[in-house]
Amino acid sequence: MKALVNTLASVVRRSPWGVLAGALVVTVVLMAFLPQAEQSSGNEGFSPDSPEFLAGQIIGERFDTSAVAPVQVVFTSDSGDVMTADSFRSYLAVQQAVMASEVAPYLVEGQGGGIQGFFDPAALALQEQGLDPASLTDEDVRALYKAGLESLPPEVQGQLTLALSSKSTDLTVPSSTAGLMIVLIDSSKIPDDPDQVKLQAAQVDMQTKIDALDTAGVDVEPFSFALLFSNQDEFAAEIGRLFGTAFLIIMLILGFVFWINPAGRMTRVRALRRSAADVGLAMLVIVLSILWMNGIGVILGPKYLGIIGNFSEILQIIPILLIGLGVDYAIHLTSRYREELGEDDMDVVSAAGRATRTVGIALVLATVTTGVGFLTNWFNPITAIKDFGVLATVGIGSAFVLMLTVVPSVRILLDRRAERRDDLAVEAMGKSSERLLPKLMGRTSTLAEKIPAVMLGLALLLGGLGAYGLTQLSTEFTFTDFLPEDSPLLATFDVLVEEFGGGLGETTNVLVEGEVATPDVHNALVAAWDNLGDSNMVLSFGPRAAALSPVSVIAQLVIPPEQGGSPELYDADFAAAAPGLGLQPDLTVAPGSNVAALYDAAFAADPENMSRVVATDAAGNYEYLDVAISTQAGESGARELSETLATDFAPVSSIDGVDATPTNENIISFGVVDALQESQTQSIGISLIAAMLLLVANFWYAVRRPFLGVITIFPVVLVVLWVFGLMALTGISFNPVTAMIAAIAIGIGVPYTIHITHRYEEDRARFASENEAMRSTMTHTGGALAGSAFTTVAGFGILVTSSLKPFQQLGLVTAYAIGGALIAAVFVLPSLLILWDRWHRNRGTDGDVANVLHEMAESVN
Known part of the structure; x- marks a missing residue:
């Protein structure tokens, strides 16, 4: 020295x-x-290369994951009830604003559409009855909502009622303190946008058009992570101001010391x-x-x-x-x-x-x-x-x-x-x-x-x-914590947490790895799906939990429309061939069944959905399975959700050589x-x-x-x-x-x-x-x-x-x-x-x- x-x-x-x-x-x-x-x-x-983090990486690399970017639009009213005529008219105006914004070409297509929300039953009944929204009273709107809701299948009813406040909703009136609209954007449709800059710009444009609406007495606030951190200029300006001021103060006091x-x-x-x-x-x-x-x-x-x-x-x-x-x-x-x-x-x-x-x-x-x-x-x-x-x-x-x-x-x-x-x-x-x-x-x-x-x-x-x-x-x-304390989006996030348990659109994945194409693993997945049905913070649309897995894809392929299945997804040929591959009525497989052959047939019948839930190695052997579950835990419930899912998937993880790891951004955090x-x-x-x-x-x-x-x-x-x-x-x-x-x-x-x-x-x-x-x-x-x-x-x-x-x-x-x-x-x-x-x-x-x-x-x- x-x-x-x-x-x-x-x-x-x-x-x-x-x-x-x-x-x-x-x-x-x-x-x-x-x-x-x-x-x-x-x-x-x-x-630190945690199992949750590694599972998230594998899912992103090996599966054809969904490219849907949800924007949640929160409705609240000065009157304390969003089931009113003014709120309904505001809801319809927001729909039009979304369709007029830059996100319109990128909206999800197919079942449910790219705009879904709490007032969809009333909008459906309004269209059927050919009424003028401008002339509706509060009682008219409530009647339309009831009529439209009753015309929908039970699982859809359950899904739509989740878009109303979980704390103060009365469907007999009906009344609710808050409502939710979900705008589903398919980011895969946006060309040359690896950093999602264009996606963020489109969402900002949508927010601007919604903010420009005259929704007297009704507060409408869009929310997404892209919107949350869209104004980085203010963040950078504050950092510059703070450290610039700190530098100046240090120089002044150093001058005193020197x-x-x-x-x-x-x-x-x-x-x-x-x-x-x-x-x-x-x-x-x-x-x-x-x-x-x-x-x-x-x-x-x-x-x-x-x-x-x-x-x-x-x-x-x-x-x-x-x-x-x-x-x-x-x-x-x-x-x-x-x-x-x-x-x-x-x-x-x-x-x-x-x-x-x-x-x-x-x-x-x-x-x-x-x-x-x-x-x-x-x-x-x-x-x-x-x-x-x-x-x-x-x-x-x-x-x-x-x-x-x-x-x-x-x-x-x-x-x-x-x-x-x-x-x-x-x-x-x-x-x-x-x-x-x-x-x-x-x-x-x-x-x-x-x-x-x-x-x-x-x-x-x-x-x-x-x-x-x-x-x-x-x-x-x-x-x-990295948002200004007076940010309006922070208040919207608080409403999502308090009224909707963190909001809708959250997906939690469970990665299953090991020797996965076996009867034991497949039947354990069926048991895990049953366990999810009554689990806290896991959404259920109908009798089963909302989860996309090899079991749920096969269920959609074999259940005919007359038994509650989806007309778009039902495949008569696969349904006829599946029993010969070992599939039983309760979706389990018989001992000794060739599960790989069953998954191969399901992949041929529905490659889009199967590519989201199964992944093979270089030799074509099934190496990973993914279960994508609709959850409602948010940040505050992430730890409890992880523990709940680990319990639900115990039948899977208890099999020698097989692991089941729950993961999402909040669990990783x-x-x-x-x-x-x-x-x-x-x-x-x-x-x-x-x-x-x-x-x-x-x-x-x-x-x-x-x-x-x-x-x-x-x-x-x-x-x-x-x-x-x-x-x-x-x-x-x-x-x-x-x-x-x-x-x-x-x-x-x-x-x-x-x-x-x-x-x-x-x-x-x-x-x-x-x-x-x-x-x-x-x-x-x-x-x-x-x-x-x-x-x-x-x-x-x-x-x-x-x-x-x-x-x-x-x-x-x-x-x-x-x-x-x-x-x-x-x-x-x-x-x-x-x-x-x-x-x-x-x-x-x-x-x-x-x-x-x-x-x-x-x-x-």
Whole structure:
């Protein structure tokens, strides 16, 4: 470590222009890669290859899955009842608006059509009776609804009544507080639209035409995921505003931290200019480190080395870490440079070199320790977290190299000119420790000097409370968190959840894999279909659950219309041949039947539907079966639905060599959150252990005191527990965003404590007592840490004003992490160091410690 720092200091001293030219060339080269960066979306990168995620991938790749994109249109009324004439006229007007919109050519054709909804029975009766909608009264509409509903088959009646509120519907009147229309769009009809951009545009056009309707007294709100995230410009604008404001606040407060009190040749104008230059230089290096990280990330990505995946949303947290570390590195390096320049009457080059060598040792130790901690994520089963660890290490390393080369090079070039003119205001720079913040931090050492045991006991107590809070944290995540809290679509989604159990149009798949074309598996599928009939959150249209499977396709082929079958799907030839292939009246097959032959015959009779439920391997053997079930669980019921389906399909999964895996986006999302919580908890522990072992090895090698490594890392453990405790106290859940804040606590906390320990080693060699050494440490390094923490917390505190919940939480928890790291570094660690020092003194080994520290300090200088 010492050799690396000395090498960097030597290069800067000999060729500052060369350093800047090299940094510029590297920056230009890496920026050329930035346009090639690709973003991952959805659950990509977050799933640890869970069975649900893999099942979803197999279904998408191996089956001819439905390309239907539903848009749900929610009707509510100011009167509290949508079964009125005004609502009916609005319903008919919405139908016309949909047909006049850009989605019209892409509507689903066939049974039911592309527009279905709660008022279809009334519309059917209206057409039959030839009435004028404008002249209808509320009673007329209710009568039409009853007449139309009674004329429909029972299974269709059941399907249509699901489009009325599940909480407050009375079909005897009839009345209901809310109604639902489903617009079914066949996205396969839209040419050249792999990213569904045209589909989204068509839905937006439909929404615009519906919003333009005059539906007095009736609220009509379309809803779909495409509409939900259609206005990404506002989202991007808010992110830009938030981070732009945070950057401005950081610059202003950093200017305060870098301010030099006028003295001697340092006038107020020159002090302002000097502070502004230092702020600009620090922020430039931070921006460069972020650019370097992104450029190297592209090189490490799928297009080149393939070490990491595409950039995920969670990587947006890394710039926060780099800004926090960059501010910390800049303040320590600049403060030490001013201290050396002003107090020891050094020339510019010597002061820059000594500042680099002294602070650089702490920075390289902090960089390596933090980087190794993050690199332990390499073994994390979640790809996004693994990539986070790699890129965080790259970013931290970039910040370190740039800070120890570019900053001193620029300072040497600028200050050497002033030095040659004998115009460098070194007197004012030497008085940096006399400013308010360093003085306040210096006084905090009194607590460590007088009551170190009390401070440690209090910290342990708070750590215990934090550990308890960790056990109380809830694990929650919903995509609606990324919507502005005042979004009308968010209110519509709430209506869908409250009135319709999440809405209609949800499909949950169960993938059956193994040796699937056997009588046992086929009969188990029949039993599972029967089990679904009375399961919660599974829709049933008629006597059986609404599920598309090999069994249901065969049922449609063999049941004649006169027995309730579908005239369009019934196949007399197949129905005649099926019994000879082993099919029995209850849809099971006889033992020893050739199920593969039965499926082959069904495929020949109905290739479209069979291609959706069976898949073969290269040899033509049946390898997978898919059961597509109409469900109504939404996000909130996804976990329960998964457990219910696993129970319903127990007859299938109990067969040796056969698995049945329920999956949909919501089930996968919950699996991601659970896996994220488990893996991140493990990663935190591994990161802390790795950092501790590295610090133990370093302090053993440097000063033969390995326990200093344990002392240095222990406050960071407390910080992590404090952060979790504060999250529980303030009701912040554990989710993909907040899960990574612990990484920031470690990434910021470790450098903070290393700075204190390293400066204390140096000061202990200079002063006769531990108390004097600690006062010096807290005045110089403690003041720099406080400036760094206040700057970063104030900057990112602006995130709590966001209308997006994840950013609100990010702002709060970032403040918890950095504030906790500061408290641990200036209150807990000094108490530990004082107790450690006094313990050695009581054992009579303090002289040995002082000699070793003195030798180390001399080697640095």
